[in-house]
Each structure stands twice: as structure tokens, then as C-alpha cells.
Amino acid sequence: MKIAVCVKEVPDPTAEKRIDPDTKRLVRSGENTLNRYDRHAIEEAVRLREGAAPGAEIAVVLVAPASASRTVDKALAQGGDRSVHLADDGLSGSDIVATSRALAAVLARDSYDLIVFGQQGSDAECYVMASAVAERLARPCVTQVAALALDGSSLKVKRQVETGYETLEVSLPAVISVSDAINEPRYPSLPAIMGAKRKPHEVLSLADVGLAAGDVGVDGSRTHVSALSKPPTRGDSVKLEDDGTAAEKILAFLVERKVVA
């Protein structure tokens, strides 16, 4: 079985996010790291390899600047066997349309039985990359998977929805995105971290995957940000120091606003 886990490099979530007023894009020049939601995707693939799909090969796939090599190694330390990294200056400025095109082109080079995504990127918070890539590859797609079991050539999945859970069966090859409740990713071991650098790393250019410059980047994107503004500031806020009466004060506040009776 061949599994691809698509991962993203994101700005360090502990650092403050900044938007460049000229480009209207998120500033990515600070510390970057592996999107934390993708750790759940890798963990789930590793659990398949350890359980129902022994010998499965896990490729970590990403579209990111060439400088993302530390992020690639983090993903490999988490359990990937090899990496496929599309790194091309022409990709900068890609939106979901362009990025999904690029990712699909990378994924189409190999015959993956299962393509796994994390539920969202911690930077852009779009939740849609799995669906967009599945559409381009014409594969079935299930998002927000909270539990899965491999059953021959199909996958039984429990999917988190607003009203509860859906249980679905999807035949492979398929694309899924896993929720962050599906597992608790293990800590990578130090030997695995050291070993990650020695795993096969494939770095591709746009030409390698049959894309032209106009297919991606700003030219290949369909979203154009025309203006950005801050959300309106909230009304008066009150900060309470708990001197033992805070609970009463909160209750009085809520009663006054008729939130509770």
C-alpha cells in the first residue's frame, strides 16, 4: 500500500502573525514549522503501517519553498519514509486553486492508494485543501475523519459532523482529511529525528511535474485580495480580578444582559 501524507509549512504558531500591507499576504519570513494538524495525518498513516497495512510506504508530500527542509525532516521524523517536495520560486503567492493544482500534479506522478491531509492549516485555516485535491484527482473524498479502519480495498470511516458522527465506507484510492481528535501523535524519538535527514528526499521543480509558471503563483490563482481591515474592536470589556466575588459579578453581568435569567 502506498500512502501520501500532504503536509504544510506554516509560521511558528507561537509567534505573532503579521500581514505585509503591500502584498497583503501573511509574512512567512520568520520561524516556520510543520503544521500541527498534519502530525495527526502522519500519525494515522503510521498506525496503518503498524496495523492493517504492514509494509505500507508513507510519502510525505509538500509544496513549499526550498527553505522548508527542516519542516520536511520534522514530518519524516514523525514517521514518513520519504519526502516529495515541490519547491519552485514560481509558487509563491499561490491560493487554494493554484496550490491544489500543484499538489495534484505532484500526487499524480505516483499511484497512491490513500492520500491523507490534516484538517486545516494553522495559518490560513481554510479546511478545503483535501477536497480541492480530490476533485482534481477525481477521487472520492472524506473530510474530518475521526476514526478509520482499513478493510481490504476500502476504508471504513467515522466522520465528525455538526450533529454527531457519520459512518461511511469509501473505496480506495481515496483522499481523506483527519480531524485532530483522531489520535494523539507520538513524540518523535531523537534517533528518528537524526534518521530523518538520511531518508530519501526528492525535490521537484514545476517543470518536473509538467506545470508552467502561469499555472501557479499569482497568475494561476483565482483569489485576489483587494483590501484588508481589522475587525471592529469589541465594546467595553471588563476585567475581573477574582477576590472571591468574581463568580457573583459574572452572574450579575450575564443577568443584566439577559443571557441568563
Next chain:
Amino acid sequence: MEAALLTDAQRDVQDLVRTFAEGEIAPHAASWDREHHVPLDVIRRLGEIGLLGVIVPEEHGGSGLDYTSLCLVVEELARHDAGVSVAVAVHAGLCVAPLLRFGTPTQQAAFLPRLATGALLGAYALTEPDAGSDTASIRARAVRSQGGWRLDGTKTWITNGGFADLFVVFARTGGAGARGISAFVAERGVGLDSGKEIPKLGLHTSSTAEIVLDGFAVPTDGLVGTENEGLKVALATLDGGRITIAAQACGIARAALEIAVSYAQDRSAFGGPIARFQGVQFPIAEIAARLDGAWLMVLHAAALRDGGLPHAQAGARAKLVASRVAVDAADVAVQTLGGYGYSAEFPAERCYRDAKITELYEGTSQIQRLVIARSLLGDAARG
């Protein structure tokens, strides 16, 4: 601060230990301290993820990283739990390190792979009830017996003593004084018993026990280094060990600083945050600057050791300075929190109790000054 100084591999280690400590240690450290709980399961998990084998070479199942990486691990752990950090500092710095430097290939092959994973947890037993700073006066004896050595005596203040599986232990094989001591390594067995846990001011998550040697049998190949030259093994080991204790001190100081900063921003008095008072600001600023200095001294001492250069002086200086910064930082934290600084329900008082140990073990601050002064002043210092 140190990001510009560290290699990618060192940053990887730091990331790993930071994530682990924030997830598995930070949420429990306060209650472990209150309950005097030694979190052995967490120490074993550190072994599973390779953090006990940082300096063990890859051919023996470790990660083959440098001493700087070990210091990063100890510092980061100490930021959350000083007791867990010293368990690792002693295991690696005082048990793995002397085996790497002085151990025979047989000893290395026998113990390093298990030390790397935490299957064996290490301890270092030098101090005795009547011999602390004065290491040359230890009285435990080792006599030759059939198939090896027989050790008798009492060791005290042994970190990891309650649970350790492997002991680097020092005993007298010759006459009185520095020249009659030998170093041994042996697994816990008949004749080696952990005595009582010693109640302490702080460091409640660390096991500190008496070790009673009563006819403890050590095989012939348990001798580390040359017979009667064990004190050299002991002291050379402490030259490196001190750097990890200085790293521990920096971790405790960083925790104290963070506690003081966030409290000063949040606490209001006289109509605004206390952070606007110079009397609150300046002690915090002073600690931040001194901590940077201490941490750079630690990284420098570790870099010297990694480069195979003399590091005894740099290590003694780093420990002298860093341990004082830790004590002062904890004091500033308590002072910044006012009455809450004295409360066992707030974290500053734990730093206050934990910081002091760094001025005592692996050579008191007086002993560090002695080491530094003697090297500067030469024979004149000895009178």
C-alpha cells in the same frame, strides 16, 4: 537568544524536549512537587524518545550528539521540573559520560545501549556522610575477592539513588588520601541497598537516597580507569557534570523570570499593572541580562568540552555564575508576586526552593571559587 548559536541538530533536540516537557511535565510538575512524587514513568519515557541517550554514540544505540545538546535538554527540563532535569543530568553527565571517557570497550558495550534507552538508569556515588567537598577523604573500601571486588561503606545524597540500576561508585583500594581511590561501575545487586530518601528543602521530584554497600560484589572488569586513580575519574567527570548543573540553574532562572514577567503584566495595584513601577521592572531587567550572560557561559563551557578543549575552568565559572542567577531570579520572582510569591499555590516558591541546590551539589559555590582561584593564583593560592 541562543538560536543564532545552535546547529540544526541542536535545535531539533531542543524542539523535541520542549514539546515533550510542555506536554508531559509542565501540567503535573506542581502536584508532583507537592506530593514528593518522583515521576519515574516520565523519566523512562524520556528514554524511549531518546533523550537519555543524547551523548551515547550511535553505534551503542544513542544519538551521538554533543554535550551542548545534553545541556539544552537539561535546561529545558529544568524550566518545568528541576527534579526531572537533575535525573537526566546525573544519568548522562555522571554515569554515561565517565563510561564514554574512561570505560573499557566491554563496559561500554555492556551498559551504553541500555543507558541510551533508559533500560538502565544511572547514578554516581561519591559523597559519604563524612566526605563531601573533601572527596579525597572517602572511606568506603573495595577489597579484592574471588572474581572481583567487594565493596563496603555508606554513600549519601545519591541522586537517582532510590531507583538507579547502574552505579558509578568510588571506594578506597589503597592508602589514605587522593591516590588510594578507585572507580567502579556495577549494576544494582546483592549488597547494594538504597537507604532512606533524604527529606529536602526542594527538588521533591528527585530521588536523593543513601546507598549502603554491604559486601557488594563487583566483577573484576567493573574497575573504571586505573586502580587507585579513581579520584581523577571522579573529578574529571564533575568538570563536565557541572556544566549540566549550570544549565539546570539557567532553566530554573528562566522559569522564575517568566513567572515574574507575566505576573507583573497582569497584577494591578494603584490603578494599573505593577509592571509600570520601576521597582518591579529593574530587578526583572537585571535578571534577564544576567541570565543571558550565564547561559552564554554554559554554551561556551559545553562548546569547549565538545571541542575536546580544557573546560574545567569554564565549567566552574559557568556554574558559579548560573547558580547565583538562579537563586536571585527565584528571589525576584517571589518578590514580584508579593504575598502570592510565598504561596504554595503559585509557582514562584517552588523555584525558590529548587534554585538553592544548584549552589551546593557537584561542588558548592565555595569549591567553584577555589577551583577558579587556584588556577588563577597558582601555588600562591595554596600558601
